[in-house]
Amino acid sequence: MNHSNQPPLLTALAAAVGDDPCVSVGDDAMSPGELRAAAAAVADRIAGADRVAVHATATIETVIAVVGCLTAGVTAVPVPPDSGPAERRHVLADSAAQLWLGDAPEDVELPVVPIDRAARSATSYPEPGAESAALLVYTSGTTGAPKGVVLSRAAIASCLDALYDAWGWTAEDTLVHGLPLFHVHGLVLGVLGALRVGSPLKHTVRPKPAAYAEAGGSLYFGVPTVWSRVCAEPAAARALGSARLLVSGSAPLPMPVFEKLSALTGAAPVERYGMSETLITLSTRHDGERRPGWVGTALPGVHTRLRDERGGPVPHDGESLGQLQVTGPTLFDGYLGLPAKTAESFTEDGWFRTGDIAVVDAGGFHRIVGRESVDLIKSGGYRIGAGEVEQALLAHPGVREAAVVGVPDDDLGQRIVAYVVGEVADGTAVAEFVAGTLSVHKRPREVRVLESLPRNAMGKVQKNLL
Structure with missing residues (x-):
């Protein structure tokens, strides 16, 4: 399948054989061979484009579309299905997307390429270069229009490989989640992560407690709201007691939810931290301490530091607040078309300014206090x-x-x-x-x-x- 010397981003998908589903979304499932052939059919229709928009609904079509883009070496621009016309116009104009993959809202003026889940192609595509842009993800900043974050194949691969190490994530796992497919959490970790390591993915369409309980997975992803709702249904929570790992991210997990989830399932959840611009950089480990309110240590290859308002070092004493800065192979390539904004987000010596305030203890454990702009209060x-x-x-x-x-x-x-x-x-x-x-x-x-x-x-x- 692969005519270049570049290792495939979706390693397990590229090599997998057999008829067992590698991914299911609701009632729709596909084997590795079916997904490869359906993705190749999409690649045939978009090859040669630079960027294409993907109507990122929670469907098997979105998985086919994104894998099709990765197959063809075309940058995928996931568009939230609930975005309003103004936000959609901004994303399409800013990204200069040439095509729209999937069902299109009436206001979309791009050529539309529908996703036919039954379509198959045997075309073989060389693996694109590791430094090429895989995804263009738009961040919902607190000020101004959303910015396009350019994520390379290499950054995604580095992040996923580090998480396999931190979470003990293998092909023996079955991953379950119902998160949106237009963010890093649901799409990069929750779809590409499964297809790279080869763990079957069961996407529940929506992250409902009953659906999580029925899925029978060993690895679950959720945001704090999901885990809070799981705790509100003790029978569903207890059904997750057989899972190997429950992972929480995208927002801080409230301590009462951490404690209740631990009590109901018999195991403390794993918390992790990241951003669209950095992918995941910190996590508690499957074989390490899980401390409520703390997001663990830097992933392999990632380095962090705390700086005060004058740029000086802040002690790692578990109490002193500092601006969190990170460096490593998971970082983005910049904000699309915004070189000044990109330069401003890095220090002179090349560390990314996360904009978050954190404390770090002597053992390298991190606690995120919040955004510097809204969560650092000077009173x-x-x-x-x-x-x-x-x-x-x-x-x-x-x-x-x-x-x-x-x-x-x-x-x-x-x-x-x-x-x-x-x-x-x-x-x-x-x-x-x-x-x-x-x-x-x-x-x-x-x-x-x-x-x-x-x-x-x-x-x-x-x-x-x-």
Whole structure:
């Protein structure tokens, strides 16, 4: 199949034989041979293009489309199926996508290539160079239009191989998840990861607790909202007790959910950290400590450091806050068409500025405090991480969800305001509860009760909307 000296990105898919499904999405399943031939049929129709948009629905067609792009050496641009016309127009114009793969909304003016899951081709394609762009993923930043993150085949391969090591992930596993197929979590880890290592993938279309319980997997991926819902259905949670590993990512896992999931399944979840720009860089290990609220150590090949506001080193003492910077083979190639923005996101000596605030202990364990722009609160001369206050709020029996922000204050510089969801009658009592577990200066000055917190598709709270 492979006429170049380049090892295939989807190693297991390229070599696999047999009729057992390598991937299923809902009731649709394909063997390795069927997926290769269906992807080649897509590749035949798009070969020669630079970038093509993929209507990234939770379907087998999306898997065929993305594998078809990787087969042909064409950069895939996953477009969220729930994106509005303005966001879609921006992504298509900014990416200069030449074709649209899959069913198209009415406002799409590109030539449309439908995905026929029954189509087959025997065309053989050489493996593209490792440095070529595999995916162009758009980030939902808190300010401005989404930016296109260019991810090379080499970066994806490096990330996945490091995760196989950290998670003990092998072809013997069966991976289960129901995450969207337009982000790094669901698409890169959840589809390409399975096809590279050869573990069968069962995608449940939606990440419902009952579907997770019925799937019988050994490895499960979820975001905190998914694990919270699993915990709310104890029978489903107990059914996951036979799994080897439950992995949580894309947002911080609240400590009460970590503890409840551990109690119901008999094993603590693995937490990991990454970004579209860096892929996954930190994780707790399958054979190591799993500490609630902490995301573990740097993956093989990845290096991290903490810097203060003047660029000086921050001690790894488990308490001092610093700007997290990373370097390694998993980093992106830049923001498409934004050289100045790309340069600004790296230090002079080549480390990527994540924009996150973290602490690191003497053993190299990392805790992410939050985004520097919204989660580092400077109040009364203190530097306070919003995440620490949120965890303290979630320990209150009446609080189900919490988000903490700093708002301008003439006296304090910023005052801490907490937004909570739950059965809370007296905000003052909740603030005093926090003051009883953290330093008094970290207590919220205001507690506002909401019906729900605004979240994006990956479960991250959108604090700019609060």
